[in-house]
Amino acid sequence: MADRTTDRTSERTSDEKPRLKEYEGEGITVTFEPRRCLHAAECVHGLPEVFDVSRRPWVLPDAAEPDRVAEVVRCCPSGALQYHHRAEDAVSEPPDSPTTVRRTHAGQLVIRGDLVVTGAYGDRHETRVMLCGCGASGNQPYCDHSGPCAEPDDEDVPEQR
Structure with a gap:
C-alpha cells in the first residue's frame, strides 16, 4: 500500500x-x-x-x-x-505508567502518562505533552516557544570548562 x-x-x-x-x-x-x-x-x-x-x-x-x-x-x-x-487487535500508543511530570529550566511542563488535557477545543486524551509554564503561548495549554521558554534550556547546554 x-x-x-x-x-x-x-x-x-x-x-x-x-x-x-x-x-x-x-x-x-x-x-x-x-x-x-x-x-x-x-x-x-x-x-x-x-x-x-x-x-x-x-x-x-x-x-x-x-x-x-x-x-x-x-x-x-x-x-x-x-x-x-493498523492491525485489528493492536492498541494505540500506550501511556507511560506511572505518569511523570518534569519542569524544564525554561518553565515548560513535560508530562508523560495517561492524560486528559483541557484546552480551547475541550478535553483531549494524550500520552505526551509539553505544556506552557509561562502563560505566553498562543496555543494554550501547549507550549509554542513564544515566551521565555524560547530561551535555550541551560540543562541542554554543554558545560564549558
Missing part, C-alpha cells in the same frame, strides 16, 4: 480545531499536529528514512518496521507526532 497523506482539517482559523495530518502506512499510521511541533528533531535524527523534512510527504511510515516507527514517535516530547497500529 502506498503512503497516503490526509489533511483532516483545512487551514486553521481561530474557530477551527487544530490541523492534523495523517500519514498512513501498511502497519502503522503516524499523525502530525504542526502547531504543537517544537522542532526537537527527535524524529529526523531517530529515523531519517521515515522522517525527512526535505521531501513531500515528509513522513513515510512504510520506510521502516512499524515497531521502530512507534519507538521513534514516542520520543517526540511535544506529542505533535502520534501513532496508531
Whole structure:
C-alpha cells in the first residue's frame, strides 16, 4: 500500500480545531499536529528514512518496521507526532505508567502518562505533552516557544570548562 497523506482539517482559523495530518502506512499510521511541533528533531535524527523534512510527504511510515516507527514517535516530547497500529487487535500508543511530570529550566511542563488535557477545543486524551509554564503561548495549554521558554534550556547546554 502506498503512503497516503490526509489533511483532516483545512487551514486553521481561530474557530477551527487544530490541523492534523495523517500519514498512513501498511502497519502503522503516524499523525502530525504542526502547531504543537517544537522542532526537537527527535524524529529526523531517530529515523531519517521515515522522517525527512526535505521531501513531500515528509513522513513515510512504510520506510521502516512499524515497531521502530512507534519507538521513534514516542520520543517526540511535544506529542505533535502520534501513532496508531493498523492491525485489528493492536492498541494505540500506550501511556507511560506511572505518569511523570518534569519542569524544564525554561518553565515548560513535560508530562508523560495517561492524560486528559483541557484546552480551547475541550478535553483531549494524550500520552505526551509539553505544556506552557509561562502563560505566553498562543496555543494554550501547549507550549509554542513564544515566551521565555524560547530561551535555550541551560540543562541542554554543554558545560564549558
